[in-house]
Amino acid sequence: MAEYKVDVRTNSLESGLVYAPFDKAITELRSQGHEPIEAGLNAVLRILEGPQSSISQNGNYVKEGNIYLKEEQGIIVRGSPLLSDSQMLNQAIEANRQGRYFSTPNRELYEKFLKQVREDASKAPRERRAILMPSYKPFKISQKDNREVFDFLQLSQAYLDFVNQDSLTFYPISQDTLKGYSGTVPTQLWFDRLDDGRSDLVGNLDLVDDDRVRGVRQVVSTAGANVAQKISQPESELYTTQQISEVLNKSGITGDLEARIQEALRQRKQ
Numbered sequence: 001m002a003e004y005k006v007d008v009r010t011n012s013l014e015s016g017l018v019y020a021p022f023d024k025a026i027t028e029l030r031s032q033g034h035e036p037i038e039a040g041l042n043a044v045l046r047i048l049e050g051p052q053s054s055i056s057q058n059g060n061y062v063k064e065g066n067i068y069l070k071e072e073q074g075i076i077v078r079g080s081p082l083l084s085d086s087q088m089l090n091q092a093i094e095a096n097r098q099g100r101y102f103s104t105p106n107r108e109l110y111e112k113f114l115k116q117v118r119e120d121a122s123k124a125p126r127e128r129r130a131i132l133m134p135s136y137k138p139f140k141i142s143q144k145d146n147r148e149v150f151d152f153l154q155l156s157q158a159y160l161d162f163v164n165q166d167s168l169t170f171y172p173i174s175q176d177t178l179k180g181y182s183g184t185v186p187t188q189l190w191f192d193r194l195d196d197g198r199s200d201l202v203g204n205l206d207l208v209d210d211d212r213v214r215g216v217r218q219v220v221s222t223a224g225a226n227v228a229q230k231i232s233q234p235e236s237e238l239y240t241t242q243q244i245s246e247v248l249n250k251s252g253i254t255g256d257l258e259a260r261i262q263e264a265l266r267q268r269k270q
Contacts, residue, residue, distance in 0.1 A: 002018050002019070002020035002024045002025055002027070002028035003018065003019070003028065004016055004017070004018045004028050004029055004031075004032045004034070004215065005017055005018075007053075007054040007055060008045050008048075008049055008053075008054075008055055009219075010045075010048065012218055012219065013216055013217065013218045013219055014216070014217060014219050015034075015037060015045055015055070015214060015215065015216040016034070016214070016215060017054070017058065017060060017212045017213070017214055017215075018212065018213050018215070019211070019212055020213075021093065021207065021208050021209065021211075022061065022082075022089070022093065022188065022207035022208075022211070022213060023086075023089055023090065023093055023207070025061075025211075025212075025213035026083065026089075026213060029213055029215040030215075032215070032217075033217050034215030034216060034217045035063070035215060035216065035217070036061065036062060036063040036083060036213060036214065036215060036216075037060075037062055037063060037214045037215060037216040038062060038063045038064065038153075038154060039062045039063075039064055039153045039154065039155065039189065039191050039201070040153055040154025040155055040156075041154070041216060042055070042060070042062055042191050042214060043154075043155055043156070043159040043162075043191075044156075044159075046159070046162065046194075046199075047158060047159060047162045051162070051163075051194055055214070056193065056194045057193055057194060058193050058212055059190060059191055059192040059193040059212065060190070060191060060211075060212040060213060060214040061188045061189065061190055061191075061211065061212065061213045061214070062188075062189050062190075062191050062214065063078070063079060063080065063083065063189075064076060064077060064078060064079070064080060064153065064189040065077045065079070065080025065081060065082060065083070065186055065187065065188055065189060066080075066133075066172065066173075066186065066187045066188070066189060066203035066204075067081075067109065067110055067113045067130075067184060067185075067186055068110075068172070068173050068178055068181075068184070068185040068186075068187070069107055069110040069178070069183075069184050069185070070175065070178040070179055070181060070182075071175070071178075072107075072110065073132045073133055073134075073136075074132070074133035074136070074172045074173070074203070075110070075113045075114065075117060075130050075131070075132055075133065076130065076131050076132075076133060076149065076152065076153070076189070076203075077113050077116070077129065077130045078128070078129045078130065078152075079129075080186065080188050080189070081109065081186055082186055082187075082188055082207075088102070088104075088186070089207075092186065092207060093207050093208055096206035096207050096208045097208050101173070101177075101181065101185045101187065101206075102185065102186065103181040103182065103183040103184065103185050104183040104184040104185075104186075105182075105183050106182075106183050106184070107183060107184055108184070109183075109184040109186065110184040113129075113130045114130075116128075116129040116130040117130045117131060117132055124151070125147075125148045125149075125151035125152040126151055126152065126154055128152060131148060131149060131152045133149070133170070133172055134146045134149065135172075136172065136174065136175045137172075137174070138169050138170065138171045138172070139169070139170050139172075140167040140168070140169055140170075141153070141155070141167060141168050141169075141170055141201075142157075142160060142166060142167035142168065143157055143160075144166075144167070145167050149170070150168075153201070155168070159199075163194060163199045165199065168199060168200055168201055169200045169201070170200070170201045170202075170203065171200065171201070171202045171203060171204055172203045172204060173185065173187065173203065173204045174204075177204075187203055187204060187205065188205070188207060189201060189202070189203055190202040190203070190205050190211075191214075
């Protein structure tokens with residue numbers, strides 16, 4: 001039975017894990033008023049909680065997704081279609097059980113997100129809905145390597161300092177694998193755990209094992225009650241990393257958050 005366990009609490013939000021196949025995990029997570037966490041916010045909470053915390057020591061699926069088509073550049077999307085289309089999700093899980101990736105009948109889904117890439121090309125990466133992968137092979141992302149992807153995922157130099165890495169590596173599905181699929185292949189993004197000082201992003205996993213999905217929701221804050229949503233309300237809103245940052249700024253509690261991040265980094269270097 002899927003069970004959602006909260007392991008992170010701050011003044012403004014709480015986050016936790018569900019250990020279950022992806023579809024069951026999403027159902028349980030949402031029944032608790034939570035939504036899948038974004039990669040950028042996941043990284044911030046790791047800094048705040050420390051390298052030995054549960055959120056740092058356990059990898060998990062995040063909100064972002066990956067869209068593939070053979071002989072085409074992969075696409076990273078802000079909101080995975082597997083989170084909004086239950087029929088597609090069920091088909092993906094069934095295909096994974098049979099040892100294959102799920103593929104749509106044609107390239108229509110790929111073209112949908114490619115259109116978003118083109119429409120948002122002039123926007124700052126953090127404001128885009130989708131972005132092209134720079135390579136068919138594993139690639140590095142940082143403030144120097146493939147900076148647009150790094151910014152799209154709302155990651156920061158502070159996280160690289162936290163994990164003592166110059167960059168993160170992103171692992172897509174290989175073109176050799178995609179040759180076996182004629183249509184669009186969607187997958188969910190996995191934010192890997194801290195492992196011997198490494199923390200990478202994986203876009204080629206299946207969804208059938210009892211893996212972890214991390215959720216988040218905003219909660220009542222004694223330091224900023226005007227920006228929080230009451231836990232007792234039946235529905236919770238989903239906030240992006242950028243929106244949370246803006247609200248905290250307006251509420252005058254950003255300084256505390258920044259101080260906690262800086263203190264965590266200082267302790268990490270000692």
